[in-house]
Amino acid sequence: MKTREITMAAALNEALHEEMARDESVFMIGEDIGRNGGLFKVSDGLQKRFGAARVVDSPISEAAISGAGVGAALVGCRPVVELQHFDFVTLAMDQIVNHAAKWRYMSGGNVRVPLVIRGPVANGVGLAAQHSQSLESWFVHVPGLVVIMPSNPYDAKGLLKAAIRDDNPVLMMEKRLLYTKSGPVPEEEYIVPIGVADVKRTGSDVTVVGISQGVNLALQAARQLEREGVDLEVIDPRTLKPLDIDTITDSVRKTGRLVVVSEGARAGGFASEVVARVLDTAYDALKAAPVRVTAADTPIPYAAPLERAVLPGLQDVLTAITAVMPNKTKVGSV
Amino acid sequence: MKTREITMAAALNEALHEEMARDESVFMIGEDIGRNGGLFKVSDGLQKRFGAARVVDSPISEAAISGAGVGAALVGCRPVVELQHFDFVTLAMDQIVNHAAKWRYMSGGNVRVPLVIRGPVANGVGLAAQHSQSLESWFVHVPGLVVIMPSNPYDAKGLLKAAIRDDNPVLMMEKRLLYTKSGPVPEEEYIVPIGVADVKRTGSDVTVVGISQGVNLALQAARQLEREGVDLEVIDPRTLKPLDIDTITDSVRKTGRLVVVSEGARAGGFASEVVARVLDTAYDALKAAPVRVTAADTPIPYAAPLERAVLPGLQDVLTAITAVMPNKTKVGSV
Amino acid sequence: MNRVANGVDELLPLLDQMLVIRAFEKRVVELFDQKLVRGSAHPYIGMEAIAVGICAALGENDYITSTHRGHGHCLARGLEPGRMMAEILGREAGYCRGKGGSMHITAMEHGMLGADGIVGGSHGIAVGAAYGSVLLGQDSVVVCFFGDGAANEGSFHEALNLASVLSAPVIFVCENNQWALSTPTRSTMRVENISDRAVSYAIPGVSVDGNDVLAVREVAAEAVSRARRGEGPTLIEAKSYRMSPHSAFATGETSTPEELAEWSLKDPINRLVDILRASGVEEDRIRKHNENAASLIEAATEFALEASPPPAEQAIHDVYAPADWAREGRLS
Amino acid sequence: MNRVANGVDELLPLLDQMLVIRAFEKRVVELFDQKLVRGSAHPYIGMEAIAVGICAALGENDYITSTHRGHGHCLARGLEPGRMMAEILGREAGYCRGKGGSMHITAMEHGMLGADGIVGGSHGIAVGAAYGSVLLGQDSVVVCFFGDGAANEGSFHEALNLASVLSAPVIFVCENNQWALSTPTRSTMRVENISDRAVSYAIPGVSVDGNDVLAVREVAAEAVSRARRGEGPTLIEAKSYRMSPHSAFATGETSTPEELAEWSLKDPINRLVDILRASGVEEDRIRKHNENAASLIEAATEFALEASPPPAEQAIHDVYAPADWAREGRLS
Numbered sequence A, B: 001m002k003t004r005e006i007t008m009a010a011a012l013n014e015a016l017h018e019e020m021a022r023d024e025s026v027f028m029i030g031e032d033i034g035r036n037g038g039l040f041k042v043s044d045g046l047q048k049r050f051g052a053a054r055v056v057d058s059p060i061s062e063a064a065i066s067g068a069g070v071g072a073a074l075v076g077c078r079p080v081v082e083l084q085h086f087d088f089v090t091l092a093m094d095q096i097v098n099h100a101a102k103w104r105y106m107s108g109g110n111v112r113v114p115l116v117i118r119g120p121v122a123n124g125v126g127l128a129a130q131h132s133q134s135l136e137s138w139f140v141h142v143p144g145l146v147v148i149m150p151s152n153p154y155d156a157k158g159l160l161k162a163a164i165r166d167d168n169p170v171l172m173m174e175k176r177l178l179y180t181k182s183g184p185v186p187e188e189e190y191i192v193p194i195g196v197a198d199v200k201r202t203g204s205d206v207t208v209v210g211i212s213q214g215v216n217l218a219l220q221a222a223r224q225l226e227r228e229g230v231d232l233e234v235i236d237p238r239t240l241k242p243l244d245i246d247t248i249t250d251s252v253r254k255t256g257r258l259v260v261v262s263e264g265a266r267a268g269g270f271a272s273e274v275v276a277r278v279l280d281t282a283y284d285a286l287k288a289a290p291v292r293v294t295a296a297d298t299p300i301p302y303a304a305p306l307e308r309a310v311l312p313g314l315q316d317v318l319t320a321i322t323a324v325m326p327n328k329t330k331v332g333s334v
Numbered sequence C, D: 001m002n003r004v005a006n007g008v009d010e011l012l013p014l015l016d017q018m019l020v021i022r023a024f025e026k027r028v029v030e031l032f033d034q035k036l037v038r039g040s041a042h043p044y045i046g047m048e049a050i051a052v053g054i055c056a057a058l059g060e061n062d063y064i065t066s067t068h069r070g071h072g073h074c075l076a077r078g079l080e081p082g083r084m085m086a087e088i089l090g091r092e093a094g095y096c097r098g099k100g101g102s103m104h105i106t107a108m109e110h111g112m113l114g115a116d117g118i119v120g121g122s123h124g125i126a127v128g129a130a131y132g133s134v135l136l137g138q139d140s141v142v143v144c145f146f147g148d149g150a151a152n153e154g155s156f157h158e159a160l161n162l163a164s165v166l167s168a169p170v171i172f173v174c175e176n177n178q179w180a181l182s183t184p185t186r187s188t189m190r191v192e193n194i195s196d197r198a199v200s201y202a203i204p205g206v207s208v209d210g211n212d213v214l215a216v217r218e219v220a221a222e223a224v225s226r227a228r229r230g231e232g233p234t235l236i237e238a239k240s241y242r243m244s245p246h247s248a249f250a251t252g253e254t255s256t257p258e259e260l261a262e263w264s265l266k267d268p269i270n271r272l273v274d275i276l277r278a279s280g281v282e283e284d285r286i287r288k289h290n291e292n293a294a295s296l297i298e299a300a301t302e303f304a305l306e307a308s309p310p311p312a313e314q315a316i317h318d319v320y321a322p323a324d325w326a327r328e329g330r331l332s
């Protein structure tokens, strides 16, 4: 397979181009996605190619465009709704939670809701508390939804294509700082299946489950610790719901140690869920208390030193590794 | 102290009467709370006593009344907003999460938001998926909020009074089926402090942390298992955020076994959070894997046999106790 | 009487539908009182002319969305009373296999996109269904039923505006029954006619006597042709009254006896019967139609009561549509 | 020229405010380009007459709410440019101690309830602040600033309706600058004037030339007296134009050069200067005011650049207001 290095934004853009070309029932609606190609260029060129009817520049009405997505899905379309920042999902919760997620179940299987709602998580760039939230754990808590968070261009493209083809409502949260990061993406078409974790690095000492940027932090830590003889296994669930728990517990059974890295707030975050799930079946395999590396329990502040203090970084991952390997002396002092 | 037996609805009603009489800056806004005294009579008599300006029958506009609560709080009121069912919080998420919870932090401490948003969790009565959700874990995940779920009339009254006097935004979720359950409540005024767990029963074998109805299930299980020589310690956090984790971990250090009972959906639920928090400091004290007793990962169905199958019940708690006491034979077969 | 274009023959089916709705709702309340219906149920009594008049203007490929007070919409759209009653009683033979109950009846095979327990919850859904149909090259029109109370939700505003700019073939039918639960409509909005709110979206807004089934059908027909011509949405306010309490559960909050008495004189069924009488239909024939409705609902109820409840195992089904990853039955 | 009731003396402060806003915004964009401002910043350039005209009609005890494009509102309300600039640069001396940044400046001591990064996010807050003030026996009026784009959010509808039924002393000021980011307003609403939407709430709605500071002040004064008399809310649409890109970050999406050229002719500062000139104010005096504004902003910038960033430890403070339980510094 021929591959090139492209950014995550470009990879997502390709996925949209391909799926819209492949299936006329796919359409997009969102703020500034057409004429402007999206604030982060994810929908670049789509309106020009597919027309303003299929790439709709919407009013600023997050609830209505999400609701319209549900309605269009019910009659046979495959809508892709963009939230300009994922924080604005707070305005669409009713349509997502009480409608998209439940419509099939409440109907006893009479309908399906093939809907994708996607958008950026823009932490780390100084946009402050209302534009920086990593809210994935809310949606993991909503039966009926599929939840995806990619960590690289390859997965992003393949998962978005899978999401569009899936007959269920899918939420996809994309870290904005990853939009401009490049990675290898095949020229041929491919799909990354929903519900399948990816072992980004095999290792024997500690299982590190990373979510989105958490994967990249884990891989950085792994590279650094390699020199110190600590061998991390890095797992990227990619799909948070359904969660490929077997891949994670298999790893924990091998390593006996678990660290989970996620950028959501600590309390009630997805990291807690991974820990609890692992205990269900792999408690006996654990050699140490699992450690969660998360954002602090504060809103995200504006000023750089504050935001840095609140979001998890490489050093936090290294500290966590030390914590689960109490017999090792402090690792990875940077 | 003289006490009487009153229902949880009556206890909440007393709290509102007392606080509105005590402090003129307290007012209420919600749907059908005035003329009708609220769908479940929690605000009975308040409009008659305090007038329609302080007990406002609002339009059906959950976002606006929550937002109005934030605004009124900013200028010095202590608003109490009722959501007729807590599921409708989906329409108020933006005001709660992006505004109430963050306003103080974003202002660098320049403002305070003394706001209470409360309402029923109506599972177990056949109202189906859109009227039966126990969504507490979402709010535990939002820095800046206080989250309360009472299990009995005494706590409900004392906590609501504390919530109204607190200078922070407080969400209070009240299980509807508990509204009509009675319990002892003193005639004298009292407050139940925020952030303090209550040990509802001391015991030595298993720590059972219950949330709202989970407490009652745990106490039932405790009574039944007493006969079999199994001694449960039942802890009611009452406040989910901030969580009185010390009381829980102290107990786990004593018993070595943990069961958490909550009616929210399983994935991403508050039970997972309790488990993860306990591991942080009491991992070494554990003798068995903690077990979560939760609702299934489905929307709440309508028909009685389906709803029963999905919500946690006494038998599920007994099964969990068996699971954390592997050396005991199966306990509490009912 | 030019409103009765094709004589009484075309009116009798409207009468039948209204009678069936009335009988159905009375039966549901009885069953609720017998504790056979869980949760709640919101009778459509007094408002029958709206659903029947509107749906009379729709074709087979059209869609409707509905509300907590949805039985009337379902029946007017042609759903079977037996399977509806089975759903309301929580039986497997119900439209939603017992998972939805009174507030969530859905039947795609009838273009019934779903009842909705969230007030104002289906405004956006209706717009999307309408716009989606256009994209798919269907010739469908979508009717969005909702209450006066729902017209104060933000979703009303966003959806009407979105429908307007998309020229979506959707008809917003506001059933103004003067009350939202215990709250009189005049206390939660100051606009004289809810249809005046159409101004905000530069779309036609019309108020109609919602107890006059023919008048309702007429404005609906006009809105439907407009929509089919690609000229976009219409807001119809049908002024009516609910002649029952808000719900079988919340019975304490009904309106004043005077108001009820006043509106009883405008009972939509009597209004149509009067027209029929004036057109020469005999009492006997009208009695027959009444009896037919009653026995239809009796049969439906019997069917439902005999149907079995869903087995507990079904609780975990239907959460997800079939998918590769769902094959293993994974829920989380 | 009866609009200039007390001669030029009362106009010069308006000019000063507008000049300060313009100079402030230009400086912010420069600082952003120098990577000293994080995230984004949304210049108020071209819209100065709205904030200045509206705030000129307010008293000390009144309140305002603001938006992502909030610097102009803050300055017109009397906030110090130095502390504002410090906030935008993320310094501890800023109004929010560096926690809020450009989109979240709040200053209760100036009746500034807060800027808001959520489009339409403060509609309900303004209503509640107004209603709360009434309950507390204050005589305050609240101005809610928002954009044309925000007028399509559901919150607009809910809040205007709620304000109407509560007769809350709130003035909704829609700053129609023709664009919402890259999207022209005419493509997301079909109503001619946004002020026409007042019909839906039976409140007064008025459109005003938003580049004419005196006209703006006039309609504001009328709305303020109305509100103070207890007669409830007013919707004011101020028609204007943003003469800069949407934000310092999103620069690629600006409107057409023709449009910009057309509106440059209506520059609100030039408009006021023309009036002053016509009233006999000399060029020299105007130049002085320009220079004063420039040096004020220079001083503010210097102050801000010299201020220190907040220490990392402060990140966990200010999450909760003081409370018994919070004494232990518990966050979760």
Ligand SMILES: Cc1ncc(C[n+]2csc(CCOP(=O)(O)OP(=O)(O)O)c2C)c(N)n1
Binding pocket: B031, B060, B062, B084, B088, B091, C042, C068, C069, C117, C118, C119, C120, C146, C147, C148, C149, C150, C151, C175, C177, C179, C180, C181, C246
């Ligand atoms: C979002 C939301 N808020 C509140 C409710 C509770 N509720 C159910 S029906 C109802 C009244 C609805 O009034 P209206 O829209 O006029 O419809 P009607 O019942 O009169 O037919 C209310 C408040 C709800 N189901 N959903």
Ligand SMILES: Cc1ncc(C[n+]2csc(CCOP(=O)(O)OP(=O)(O)O)c2C)c(N)n1
Binding pocket: A031, A060, A062, A084, A088, A091, D042, D068, D069, D117, D118, D119, D120, D146, D147, D148, D149, D150, D151, D175, D177, D179, D180, D181, D246
């Ligand atoms: C709820 C929400 N949706 C989308 C955005 C992203 N956004 C920020 S400003 C803006 C345009 C706002 O337009 P308008 O209300 O007209 O204000 P203007 O920028 O023109 O002053 C958008 C879409 C947001 N901040 N909040």
Ligand SMILES: [Mg+2]
Binding pocket: C147, C148, C149, C175, C176, C177, C178, C179, C180, C181
């Ligand atoms: Mg009504």
Ligand SMILES: [Mg+2]
Binding pocket: D147, D148, D149, D175, D176, D177, D178, D179, D180, D181
């Ligand atoms: Mg604008």
